[in-house]
Amino acid sequence: MEVRTLQYFLAVAEEESFTRAAARCHVAQPAISQQIRSLERELGEALFERDSRTVRLTAAGEALLPHARTVTGAVAAAKAEFAARSGLLTGTLSIGAADGVESSSLPALLGMFHRLYPGVGVRLVEGASASLVLQVRQGSLDAVFVAVPLEGFGHRVLVRDEIVALVASDQPQARAAALSLDEVSAAPLITYGSDSGLYPRLRTAFEEAEVPFRPAYATNHVALQLELVAAGVGIALAAGAARGITGDPRITVVPVTPRIPYAKALLWRSGPHSSAPLRALLDLPAPAAENSTAE
Known part of the structure; x- marks a missing residue:
C-alpha cells in the first residue's frame, strides 16, 4: 500500500468523482482507476460504489478513510517541517472568500497550513462570487471559496x-x-x-x-x-x-x-498554473466537509 495510492483514494472519496480526482491530482483518469482497483485487490474489498452518475464510499471505504487521512497527513507534515526548516516554502497564498466561509472547514484547513508553513503569508479577499471567480481566472487569486460546480476548475468540497x-x-x-x-x-x-x-x-x-x-x-x-x-x-x-x-x-x-x-468548495484553475503555496495547501488532508443539514 503506497502513500500515493492513498492520496488518490482520498481524492476520489472527497471529490466523489474519478474525473475530478484525476484533475485534482494532475494525472489521467485511467491512472486513478487502476490504482484504486489495485488497492481494492490488495484489501480484498470494494472501496467505492460506482454507477453512471455517482461514486460513493462502501463500508470498507469508510473504514479506510481515517487511516488514509492519518497516513497522508503524517507524510505532508513531515514534508512541511523540512520545507519550513530549510526555508523552501515562502510567498503569499491569496484566497477569495464569499459568504459562508466562516461556517466551512476552510478556517481549520488554513490553521493547519499556518502551523506547517509559517513562512507563507495568507491574503483573504472578501467579495461576491462572480468577481472573485474572475480574479481566479485572471490569476490574481490562487483560489476562491464559492458554490460549485463551475467548469474549468479543480475543486475541493468544504460545505x-x-x-x-x-x-x-x-x-x-x-x-x-x-x-x-x-x-x-x-x-x-x-x-x-x-x-x-x-x-x-x-x-x-x-x-x-x-x-x-x-x-x-x-x-x-x-x-x-x-x-x-x-x-x-x-x-x-x-x-x-x-x-x-x-x-x-x-x-x-x-x-x-x-x-x-x-455544495461550497475551494476552487482553483485546472492545469499547471498553481503556485507553490496553493499546491502545499491542496496536499494537506482536508477536514471533512461540514454538513449543516441532513442529506
Whole structure:
C-alpha cells in the first residue's frame, strides 16, 4: 500500500468523482482507476460504489478513510517541517472568500497550513462570487471559496448544505413542517443577488418546479435578510449554514420542499498554473466537509 495510492483514494472519496480526482491530482483518469482497483485487490474489498452518475464510499471505504487521512497527513507534515526548516516554502497564498466561509472547514484547513508553513503569508479577499471567480481566472487569486460546480476548475468540497426558508415567527407559514416553492413565491421573496454563487442554484430549482423566480429584495448579507423578514417584508431563502439564522425568536427556520441542496468548495484553475503555496495547501488532508443539514 503506497502513500500515493492513498492520496488518490482520498481524492476520489472527497471529490466523489474519478474525473475530478484525476484533475485534482494532475494525472489521467485511467491512472486513478487502476490504482484504486489495485488497492481494492490488495484489501480484498470494494472501496467505492460506482454507477453512471455517482461514486460513493462502501463500508470498507469508510473504514479506510481515517487511516488514509492519518497516513497522508503524517507524510505532508513531515514534508512541511523540512520545507519550513530549510526555508523552501515562502510567498503569499491569496484566497477569495464569499459568504459562508466562516461556517466551512476552510478556517481549520488554513490553521493547519499556518502551523506547517509559517513562512507563507495568507491574503483573504472578501467579495461576491462572480468577481472573485474572475480574479481566479485572471490569476490574481490562487483560489476562491464559492458554490460549485463551475467548469474549468479543480475543486475541493468544504460545505454540504441546503437552502431553507426564513419566516417571521408570527406568520402562519412559521408553523408549517415545510414550505413548497409555490408557497414561498406567494410572499415577497428575499434572497441573494445575481452576483452570488447560490443565485443560479435557486433559479434552477424554481425553474425545475415550474415556479416563477422573482426576488423582490436581493442582498447577499444574511443579517439584512433576517431583519427584512422580521420587519414583515416577506420570506427569505438562505443557506442553512448561515450564521445567525437560529436563536432569534423573531425568525423561524422552515425546510423547503423539494429540497435545494448545494455544495461550497475551494476552487482553483485546472492545469499547471498553481503556485507553490496553493499546491502545499491542496496536499494537506482536508477536514471533512461540514454538513449543516441532513442529506
